[in-house]
Amino acid sequence: MSAPTTTRPDERTVHGRRARRTAESASIGWKLLLLKITVLGLLNAVSVYAAMVLFFNERWIIGTLVVVSGAILTWIYLQRGALPAKYLAPGVVFLLIFQVFVILYSGYVAFTNYGTGHNSTKDHAIHAIMLQTQDRVPDSPTYPLTVVESSDELGFAVTTEDGEILIGSADAPLEAVEGAVVEDGRVVQVPDHQVLSFADLVERQQELTTLAVPLSDDPNAGALRTQDGQRAYVYTSRFVYDESSDTMTNTQTGQTYTDGGEGAFVTEAGEELMPGWRVNVGLENFVRAITEESIRGPLLYVTTWTFAFAFLSVASTFILGLFLAIVFNDPRMKSRKYYRLVMILPYAFPGFLSALVWAGMMNQEFGFINNVLFGGAAIPWLSDPWLAKLSILIVNLWLGFPYMFLVCTGALQSIPEELTEAAQMDGARPFQAFRQIKFPLLLVSIAPLLISSFAFNFNNFNLVYMLTGGGPRDIEAGINVGSTDILISMVYKVAFVGSQSDYGLASAFSILIFFIVGTISVIAFRRTRALEELN
Amino acid sequence: MAVALEPQTRRPNRAPSTPRAAKSATARRPFRRWFSQTGWRHLVGVAVVIFAAFPLVYVFSASLNPGGTLITANTLFGNLSLSSYVDLFNRPQQPFAAWYVNTLFIGFSASAGSVLLGALAAYAFSRMRFTGRRFGLITILLVQMFPQLLAMVAIFLLMLSIGEIFPAIGLNSQIGLILVYLGGALGVNTYLMYGFFNTIPTSIDEAARIDGAGHARIFFTIILPLVSPILAVVALLSLVATLSEFVIASVLLRDPERQTLAVGLYQFISQETSQNWSIFAAGAVLAAIIPVALFLALQRYIVSGLVAGSVK
Numbered sequence: 002m003s004a005p006t007t008t009r010p011d012e013r014t015v016h017g018r019r020a021r022r023t024a025e026s027a028s029i030g031w032k033l034l035l036l037k038i039t040v041l042g043l044l045n046a047v048s049v050y051a052a053m054v055l056f057f058n059e060r061w062i063i064g065t066l067v068v069v070s071g072a073i074l075t076w077i078y079l080q081r082g083a084l085p086a087k088y089l090a091p092g093v094v095f096l097l098i099f100q101v102f103v104i105l106y107s108g109y110v111a112f113t114n115y116g117t118g119h120n121s122t123k124d125h126a127i128h129a130i131m132l133q134t135q136d137r138v139p140d141s142p143t144y145p146l147t148v149v150e151s152s153d154e155l156g157f158a159v160t161t162e163d164g165e166i167l168i169g170s171a172d173a174p175l176e177a178v179e180g181a182v183v184e185d186g187r188v189v190q191v192p193d194h195q196v197l198s199f200a201d202l203v204e205r206q207q208e209l210t211t212l213a214v215p216l217s218d219d220p221n222a223g224a225l226r227t228q229d230g231q232r233a234y235v236y237t238s239r240f241v242y243d244e245s246s247d248t249m250t251n252t253q254t255g256q257t258y259t260d261g262g263e264g265a266f267v268t269e270a271g272e273e274l275m276p277g278w279r280v281n282v283g284l285e286n287f288v289r290a291i292t293e294e295s296i297r298g299p300l301l302y303v304t305t306w307t308f309a310f311a312f313l314s315v316a317s318t319f320i321l322g323l324f325l326a327i328v329f330n331d332p333r334m335k336s337r338k339y340y341r342l343v344m345i346l347p348y349a350f351p352g353f354l355s356a357l358v359w360a361g362m363m364n365q366e367f368g369f370i371n372n373v374l375f376g377g378a379a380i381p382w383l384s385d386p387w388l389a390k391l392s393i394l395i396v397n398l399w400l401g402f403p404y405m406f407l408v409c410t411g412a413l414q415s416i417p418e419e420l421t422e423a424a425q426m427d428g429a430r431p432f433q434a435f436r437q438i439k440f441p442l443l444l445v446s447i448a449p450l451l452i453s454s455f456a457f458n459f460n461n462f463n464l465v466y467m468l469t470g471g472g473p474r475d476i477e478a479g480i481n482v483g484s485t486d487i488l489i490s491m492v493y494k495v496a497f498v499g500s501q502s503d504y505g506l507a508s509a510f511s512i513l514i515f516f517i518v519g520t521i522s523v524i525a526f527r528r529t530r531a532l533e534e535l536n
Numbered sequence: 537m538a539v540a541l542e543p544q545t546r547r548p549n550r551a552p553s554t555p556r557a558a559k560s561a562t563a564r565r566p567f568r569r570w571f572s573q574t575g576w577r578h579l580v581g582v583a584v585v586i587f588a589a590f591p592l593v594y595v596f597s598a599s600l601n602p603g604g605t606l607i608t609a610n611t612l613f614g615n616l617s618l619s620s621y622v623d624l625f626n627r628p629q630q631p632f633a634a635w636y637v638n639t640l641f642i643g644f645s646a647s648a649g650s651v652l653l654g655a656l657a658a659y660a661f662s663r664m665r666f667t668g669r670r671f672g673l674i675t676i677l678l679v680q681m682f683p684q685l686l687a688m689v690a691i692f693l694l695m696l697s698i699g700e701i702f703p704a705i706g707l708n709s710q711i712g713l714i715l716v717y718l719g720g721a722l723g724v725n726t727y728l729m730y731g732f733f734n735t736i737p738t739s740i741d742e743a744a745r746i747d748g749a750g751h752a753r754i755f756f757t758i759i760l761p762l763v764s765p766i767l768a769v770v771a772l773l774s775l776v777a778t779l780s781e782f783v784i785a786s787v788l789l790r791d792p793e794r795q796t797l798a799v800g801l802y803q804f805i806s807q808e809t810s811q812n813w814s815i816f817a818a819g820a821v822l823a824a825i826i827p828v829a830l831f832l833a834l835q836r837y838i839v840s841g842l843v844a845g846s847v848k
Contacts (some may be wrong), residue, residue, distance in 0.1 A: 103691050
């Protein structure tokens with residue numbers, strides 16, 4: 002459509018190139034240059050800082066990536082050419098991190114058992130198990146204790162019998178500290194730490210009694226705990242970890258747990274010791290989704306309902322919107338402007354609020370619809386599986402028809418009136434003329450919007466989650482899912498709602514949705530030939 | 537490409553233009569004929585207006601009902617008082633004012649950022665020819681088919697690990713949330729803008745270049761003002777989308793003080809069921825004011841933007 006602008010014929014001569022360069026540099030202006038230097042300077046400062054912090058935390062790969070991308074960005078903006086890259090780079094950086102990378106990362110998570118009970122490394126799991134199963138060591142020494150805080154983290158400062166001062170927190174084992182002030186055998190001041198007052202101790206009692214500060218890096222050495230914030234005692238775990246054989250042994254029952262390879266210590270009888278850790282489980286999440294009856298069943302009907310919901314939503318809003326567009330497209334009708342203004346209100350009102358308001362109106366006992374419109378009937382709008390589905394469709398019709406009305410009106414008006422008149426001259430009745438001439442033309446221009454509306458409703462999380470919460474819940478299902486859940490709300494609930502999170506399974510569902518959405522998009526694009534219009 | 541949507545004011549047609557003439561025109565038509573031609577349209581119009589406006593009238597009435605629950609909200613405009621609006625700001629557990637400020641901050645920052653990033657990219661795609669251009673356009677089109685919320689688990693885990701090292705942009709950080717939203721900036725926005733940029737003749741760029749303007753100056757001082765209508769549309773659409781975004785905000789923002797209206801108001805009613813219905817309604821009315829006002833003020837541009845996307 003537009004002529005190539007980056008390579009002009011005069012560039013071929015040295016003269017022309019030089020003239021162009023002079024013009025370019027003269028026109029940039031000192032303000033832009035200053036802005037460029039400042040932004041690039043900031044970018045470099047931030048990436049150097051970030052890389053240093055990352056290297057300090059031993060994240061070598063990410064740190065290197067930060068350095069490399071910082072260098073690439075600087076290179077792009079400092080040289081003369083690469084003009085498109087200069088304009089594309091900022092958006093592409095965000096796209097790469099928060100769209101492309103997270104999609105790939107979803108793929109990775111789908112192959113792990115990441116979730117409640119499996120959300121960290123094996124070392125963390127071992128420490129966590131030992132911390133959770135601690136008993137006080139009989140006749141162990143008492144340590145005079147001061148509770149200290151440093152950057153929002155509670156820690157213990159204790160004095161040993163031979164006068165040594167040690168400090169540590171949940172993540173940092175006890176270590177000798179210099180420069181602390183001791184009065185009456187108790188620490189009263191530590192550099193870089195704040196000493197908690199008695200009132201603070203009372204307020205944070207809960208936090209305090211669960212805090213355990215390891216004595217050393219060896220998980221078997223035990224930890225200090227306190228009940229009153231004044232004295233600490235040594236606690237050791239019922240479990241002993243043997244590094245050479247990689248087993249946990251319960252010293253009270255003598256039961257031995259071994260690493261079963263699935264992210265947890267298990268006995269021979271199959272009893273698991275929680276928490277476990279994150280491991281790669283291969284296709285297990287996908288296999289579970291397809292073979293485990295209590296997941297497969299819900300997954301199937303949720304998928305079916307998602308398609309039905311998206312299709313019916315598009316169909317109902319389109320039919321109503323088109324009908325209204327035709328009705329109001331008559332120039333003889335007065336005050337159409339006011340009708341239109343009220344009609345687009347549902348589109349302007351934030352969607353999540355609409356769903357919540359409708360949820361209130363559809364409340365079975367107290368809602369307006371049952372109490373006023375149906376005179377006190379107790380119609381279970383949101384708690385009967387089928388009525389809940391109907392309710393969702395009604396509310397989505399309310400939410401979506403204004404949009405369809407607007408685009409149909411626009412499309413109708415872009416079709417010349419002469420076509421209809423010509424048809425009527427030829428003897429077609431008005432409806433016939435509409436159906437055979439205007440409607441096909443309308444569909445041509447509206448089709449891409451119908452497809453994107455389908456895609457939107459396919460993932461219309463807010464409506465479902467705010468109106469019914471996906472409910473009524475299916476009690477027999479092995480996952481938290483209800484009869485109005487669509488795929489995306491099911492993913493959300495599996496990952497973030499309730500006490501059990503299964504990030505691995507949720508990501509596996511996400512990947513399945515990716516494939517469904519991808520297939521639909523490709524088919525739709527092929528049919529509408531949208532891609533061919535790119536030049 | 538863009539279609540004007542108000543033919544009644546623009547296009548001369550058979551309808552009489554002054555009210556008086558209209559009146560005499562309808563008066564001339566017998567009732568039956570009037571009804572079959574336009575009268576029934578008004579009946580449809582009234583029915584649709586009731587359907588469209590009712591929930592909004594209901595929530596407005598509920599918000600004026602002092603201390604009301606769901607059941608008391610059923611008497612429309614029975615009691616009138618502003619006490620719910622006052623109560624709304626005096627609830628330490630549900631810091632409505634903070635939610636409001638957060639939502640505006642996040643919404644405006646994300647929307648401004650998206651427009652800037654999208655416009656830069658659209659300019660490159662529309663004005664420059666480079667290897668990988670078509671591939672880039674198709675990639676953007678395909679990537680936006682996968683909405684970000686599908687990857688919510690991965691986004692959560694990513695922000696969790698960023699937060700361990702850089703708490704300022706990790707989990708529970710509003711800046712972090714804005715960064716995540718900017719990840720979607722190059723999606724549909726670039727596409728809308730690209731189409732609009734293409735309608736601006738390249739001869740303008742060339743003239744400016746001959747006069748000695750560099751690419752940056754052309755972009756900022758010539759092109760951007762010319763495409764400001766589409767910038768406004770994209771800004772508004774992404775603002776409205778961000779204001780009611782729930783999933784990612786609810787996953788990333790943990791402290792009540794840092795949450796947005798969507799997250800806060802949802803939890804507010806899901807926790808307290810129907811007890812504080814009028815306070816929720818007051819919150820809903822306040823939360824809706826800005827998007828609805830912007831929408832009504834800019835509706836003509838939005839509509840033409842939407843239609844431009846469809847009608848070629």
